[in-house]
Amino acid sequence: MKKNRQLIPAVLMSIFLSVSSNASATMYGFLDAKGVCHYRDIPEKSGRIKVILKDRVSWTQLTTKQKENDSDNNTTDRFDPIIQEAAIDSQIDPLLVRAVIKVESNFNPKAVSRKGARGLMQIMPDTARELRLDDPFSPKQNIAAGTKYLKQQLDSFGDIKLGLAAYNAGPGRVTPQGMIAYIPETQAYVARVMEYYRQYQKKQ
Numbered sequence: 746m747k748k749n750r751q752l753i754p755a756v757l758m759s760i761f762l763s764v765s766s767n768a769s770a771t772m773y774g775f776l777d778a779k780g781v782c783h784y785r786d787i788p789e790k791s792g793r794i795k796v797i798l799k800d801r802v803s804w805t806q807l808t809t810k811q812k813e814n815d816s817d818n819n820t821t822d823r824f825d826p827i828i829q830e831a832a833i834d835s836q837i838d839p840l841l842v843r844a845v846i847k848v849e850s851n852f853n854p855k856a857v858s859r860k861g862a863r864g865l866m867q868i869m870p871d872t873a874r875e876l877r878l879d880d881p882f883s884p885k886q887n888i889a890a891g892t893k894y895l896k897q898q899l900d901s902f903g904d905i906k907l908g909l910a911a912y913n914a915g916p917g918r919v920t921p922q923g924m925i926a927y928i929p930e931t932q933a934y935v936a937r938v939m940e941y942y943r944q945y946q947k948k949q
Contacts, residue, residue: 821852824865827885831892837899840949842892844941845912848934849891854884866891909935 824846825839832839849867850856862869864887873881878890899908902919910918910925913934919925925932 821847824852824884824888827888828892831889834889835892835896837892837896840945841905841938841942842888842895843945844938845891845895845909846888847941848937854887855882863887864891866895868894906935906939909938 825843828839828842828846832842846852846865849862850865852865854865856865856867857863858867860869863873863881865884866887868876868878868881868887868891872878872894873890876890876894878886880886881890895908895912898911898916899905901916902908902911907919907925910931914925914928914931918928918931925935
């Protein structure tokens with residue numbers, strides 16, 4: 746069982762890196778009797794399947810028009826000056842910040858997750874207090890605080906994927922040995938951010 750679970754992160758990473766950005770944002774999975782994890786992009790009626798990844802933006806109440814606007818480049822580009830400023834202040838690649846925002850909220854500044862994460866970079870209330878973030882729904886404040894927190898995790902772990910995992914699941918979920926804890930959602934999150942990051946780099 747332990748051996749199979751060690752292989753799961755690598756398998757999951759390769760699956761998500763091969764999934765088109767137009768594919769369903771919800772992924773399902775289950776462990777079979779031998780402890781092998783299986784992944785699907787559609788649900789089954791068996792009851793063994795559970796959701797392992799779901800876009801956070803889908804947890805918010807968005808109209809169809811709002812969703813269309815969020816996917817429009819002219820809409821998302823309005824945050825670029827704020828992203829650039831925050832990235833310069835924190836000495837981080839603005840394209841990585843943009844990729845994180847894409848996965849976290851799909852550029853919806855009013856996004857709220859079921860766990861209470863808020864705004865463009867989906868900052869939790871406790872983290873917001875630590876970062877002295879007064880208004881998580883302010884694009885400027887949220888991006889500045891989120892970028893600062895992301896930079897802290899990248900510097901702490903010295904690795905982009907580990908830093909992203911810490912941003913998503915918390916630094917306590919990244920082991921001292923430099924391994925991401927077995928959290929399918931976090932594994933998928935890291936893969937998706939990296940995929941968008943590569944896409945943005947290719948457009949430069």
